[in-house]
Amino acid sequence: MQTAQELYQSKRGTAHDALNHLRDGDMIIVPTGVGEPPALLAALSEERRRFNDIKVSQILAMRKYGYFDPETAHHVRHSALFLGGASRAGGQAGWCEYIPNYFSEIPTLIERGLMPSDVVFAMASPMSPHGFFSLSLGCDYTMAAVAKARVVVLEVNPNVPFAHGQCHVHVSQVTALVETEDPIMEVGLPTIGPVQEAIGKYVADMIEDGSTLQIGYGGIPDAVVMQLTNKRDLGVHTEMIGDGILKLVECGAINNSKKTLVPGKMVATFALGSRKLYDFMHNNPMIEMHPSDFTNDPYIAGQNDKLVSINASLQVDLLGQCGSESIGHLPYSGTGGQVDFVRAANRSRGGKSFIVLPSTAKDGAISRIVPSLTAGTHCTTSKNDVNYVVTEYGVAQLRGKSARERANALIAIAHPDFRGWLREEAQKICML
Numbered sequence: 001m002q003t004a005q006e007l008y009q010s011k012r013g014t015a016h017d018a019l020n021h022l023r024d025g026d027m028i029i030v031p032t033g034v035g036e037p038p039a040l041l042a043a044l045s046e047e048r049r050r051f052n053d054i055k056v057s058q059i060l061a062m063r064k065y066g067y068f069d070p071e072t073a074h075h076v077r078h079s080a081l082f083l084g085g086a087s088r089a090g091g092q093a094g095w096c097e098y099i100p101n102y103f104s105e106i107p108t109l110i111e112r113g114l115m116p117s118d119v120v121f122a123m124a125s126p127m128s129p130h131g132f133f134s135l136s137l138g139c140d141y142t143m144a145a146v147a148k149a150r151v152v153v154l155e156v157n158p159n160v161p162f163a164h165g166q167c168h169v170h171v172s173q174v175t176a177l178v179e180t181e182d183p184i185m186e187v188g189l190p191t192i193g194p195v196q197e198a199i200g201k202y203v204a205d206m207i208e209d210g211s212t213l214q215i216g217y218g219g220i221p222d223a224v225v226m227q228l229t230n231k232r233d234l235g236v237h238t239e240m241i242g243d244g245i246l247k248l249v250e251c252g253a254i255n256n257s258k259k260t261l262v263p264g265k266m267v268a269t270f271a272l273g274s275r276k277l278y279d280f281m282h283n284n285p286m287i288e289m290h291p292s293d294f295t296n297d298p299y300i301a302g303q304n305d306k307l308v309s310i311n312a313s314l315q316v317d318l319l320g321q322c323g324s325e326s327i328g329h330l331p332y333s334g335t336g337g338q339v340d341f342v343r344a345a346n347r348s349r350g351g352k353s354f355i356v357l358p359s360t361a362k363d364g365a366i367s368r369i370v371p372s373l374t375a376g377t378h379c380t381t382s383k384n385d386v387n388y389v390v391t392e393y394g395v396a397q398l399r400g401k402s403a404r405e406r407a408n409a410l411i412a413i414a415h416p417d418f419r420g421w422l423r424e425e426a427q428k429i430c431m432l
Contacts, residue, residue, distance in 0.1 A: 004130065004131030004170075004171050007171045007172060008171050008177065011171070011175070011177045012179065014043075015040050016043050016047065017176065018040060018043070018121075019043060019044060019047055021176060022051060022054060022119060022151070023118070024051055024053055025052070025053045025054070025118075026054050026116075026118040026119050027055045027079070027117060027118050028054065028057065028118070028119045028121050029058075029117050029120050029141070029149065030056055030057065030058040030121050030122065030142075031058070031122050031135060031137065031138030031140055031142045031270070032058070032059045032137075032140045032269070032270040033062055033138055033270055034062055034123070034137050034138070034185045034187070034272060035135065035138025035270060035271075036061065036121075036123065037121050037122055037153075038063065038155075038180075038182065038185075039178055039180045039182075040121045040153060040155050040178060041056070041063075041065045041121065044056070044067060045066030045067045045076075046066065048067045048069075048075045048076040049072060049075050050075075051076055052074065052075060053074065053075075055076075055077055055078075055079040055097065056076065056077070056078050056079060057079040057080075057081060058078070058079075058080065058081060059080075059081035059103065060082050060084045061078065061080070061087045062084070062086065062187075063086060064085075068087070068090055070093065070095040073090075073096075077095065078090060078097065079096070079098075080097065080098050080334070081099055081334065082103075082334030083096075083098065083331055083332060083333050083334055088331075088332065088333075092331060100335065101335065102296070102337075102340055103239060103296050103335070103336050103337040104293055104297045105293070106144075106292060106293075107141045107143070107292060108293060109141075110141060110144040110148055111144050111148065113148075117145040117148040117149050118149060118151065119150065119152075119153070120145045120146050120149045120151070120153065121153050121155070122142050122146075122154055122155070123157060123160055124154040124156050124160060125156070125158075125160040125161060125162040125163075126156055126157075126162070127171060131171045132168040132169065132170055132171075133154055133169045133170075133171070133174075134160070134162040134163050134167050135168075135289075136161045136163035136167055136281055136289050137161075137270060137278075138271070139165070139166065139167035139270070139289050139290065140270055140291060140292045141291065141293075143291045144291060144293070151175045151176075152169070152174050152175050152176075153174070153177070153178065154176075154177055155178045155180055156178065156180070157179075157180050157181060157182065157184070158181060159181070159183055159278065160184060161281040161282035161284075162282055162283055163283075163284070163289045164284070164285060164288050165267075165287075165288035165289040165290050166288075166290045166294065167290070167291075184275070186274045187217075187272050188243075188274070189222055189242075189244065190217070190219040191219060192219050192223045192226070195359075195392045196220045196222075196223040196358075198392035199224075199358070199390050199392050200220060200222075200223025202395050203310060204224050204227035204228055206352060206354075206395070207224075207228060207234075207352075208231075208350075209231050209232045209233050209234070209258075210232070210233045210235075210258035210305075211231075211235070211306040211307070211350075212258075212259050212260075212305070212306060212348075213234055213238065213308050213310075214236075214237060214238040214239070214308065214309040214310065214341045214345075215238060215240075215310050216238075216337070217240060217242060217272060218312050220356045220357075221312070221356075224310055225244035225248060226244070226247075228248055228253055229247075230253070231248075231253045232252075232253065233257050233258045234248060234254045234255070234256075235254065235255075235257075235258060235259035235266070236254060236266035236267065236268070237259070237262070237266075237295065237307065238266075238267070238268050238295065239269050239270065239292060239295055239296055239337045239340075239341075240269075240270055240271070241270075241271050241272075241273070241281075242273040242277065245266070246273065246277050246280055249280075254266070256286065258305075259304060260303060260304055260305045261301075261303040262288065264286070265286060266286055266287050267288050267289075267290055267294075267295055268289060268290075268295060269289065269292045269294075269295040270289075296337045296340040296341065297344075298340055298344040298347055301340070301341065301344035302348045303348075304348055305350055306348065306349070306350040306351060307341075307344055307345045307348035307351040307352075309341035309342055309352075309353040309354065311338040311341065311342065311354070311355060311356070311381075312324065312357060313355050313357045313380070313381070314326075314327065314332065314357065314361075314368065315357075315368050315369075315370055315374065315377060316357065316368065316369055316370070316386075316389055317369075317370050317371060317372050317373045318369070318370070318371055318372070318403075318406060318410050318422070319383040319403060319407075320383040320386040320389065320410070321373055321381075321383045321386075322355055322379070322380050322381040322386060323380060324338055324355075324381065326376070326377055326378040327377075328377055329375075329377075330376075335380055339380065339385065341353065342381050342385045342387070343385055346385065346387060346399070352387065353385075353386070353388065354387075354388045354389075354390055355388065355390070357390075357391060358392060359391040359392060359393055359413070359415040360415045364417070367418035367422070368391075369413070369415075369418070369422065370422075371422060371426060371429060371431075372429070383398075386398050386399070389410060390413070391413045393413045393414065393415065394412060395413065396409035396410050396412065396413050397409065398410075404431060407426045407431040407432055408432070411423060
């Protein structure tokens with residue numbers, strides 16, 4: 001029997017060599033965000049015309065590789081589980097596919113064969129002495145894909161941290177290995193303006209010591225984080241770990257001591273941040289990276305007492321329905337983990353879920369609080385799930401409230417320039 005090191009050496013090759021394992025019609029599963037393997041995807045882009053009907057499925061593409069090309073989409077095309085800057089234009093034009101989903105359920109879609117998983121391309125840490133690689137930057141749905149795939153190709157990079165948790169792949173599970181040394185992509189903290197700061201203060205004031213946090217990426221979530229430095233005994237159970245959370249660890253606000261699920265540990269499914277964050281993750285017993293059917297499952301995540309979820313929306317109507325992923329019929333992002341964590345916080349003892357949004361868009365020309373969602377808008381989080389809605393003008397608490405009470409509460413936190421119009425429209429539809 002070969003040793004782990006012998007297996008490793010026998011599977012080493014170039015990114016272009018790895019493409020020989022592909023077949024026309026394959027679905028390639030790629031991890032979230034910076035877990036994407038740039039050498040492999042660049043090689044695939046260069047040779048895309050040799051293939052037919054290859055799909056690359058990923059929840060958040062970070063780089064616009066050469067295969068993001070409408071003219072060659074019949075060779076290789078993107079199949080988005082969530083649209084971002086790289087994939088949005090293609091998703092709106094129709095030459096990038098979009099698969100609706102809850103982040104928590106993508107592993108189940110793969111396990112049940114509802115979503116194909118023929119090949120895995122993923123970034124990984126160097127191999128441990130025991131023959132294991134860590135998919136620390138994005139284990140999400142990728143671990144489920146590894147278990148199902150015909151071909152598993154890992155891009156091994158010494159800059160990828162070796163993290164603890166359910167994120168390890170043994171060399172015996174791997175078909176091919178590609179070695180690179182390029183720095184991991186870094187994603188800075190977003191810009192915070194006065195509107196985001198005001199919203200962040202409302203939310204931060206409602207977060208108690210000992211709460212467990214789910215905080216995503218964006219100006220408003222980061223504005224909340226910056227105002228939590230004086231809190232104590234906070235914990236983390238989230239989908240994304242970023243630099244905002246790292247800052248709360250450094251100031252002592254996060255120690256995970258009061259968590260009721262996986263106490264003492266921060267739990268996440270992907271990382272998105274700076275080199276400092278990735279270094280912090282390396283062999284750190286405080287952090288565990290787990291697939292999204294653990295981190296995002298509402299039943300599991302809701303076992304954390306005082307779970308706080310903070311998620312952004314594009315539009316909220318007077319019943320509380322959230323359109324968080326499209327602008328009218330045009331797809332903009334995706335469901336992601338918003339519904340997962342809203343429901344988890346609602347299940348949690350002492351939990352609070354916050355939907356946050358500025359009161360207006362387009363420099364104040366459009367109200368984001370609307371009588372009804374704009375025609376064609378994808379409804380992300382239902383009226384039955386939404387609890388707190390927060391703008392820079394205050395907080396509306398909706399659960400347990402009548403349609404009339406909801407309309408009054410939401411109008412009160414709309415921009416003052418639109419409150420009269422909202423009341424008139426609410427009366428027309430018999431909500432006031």
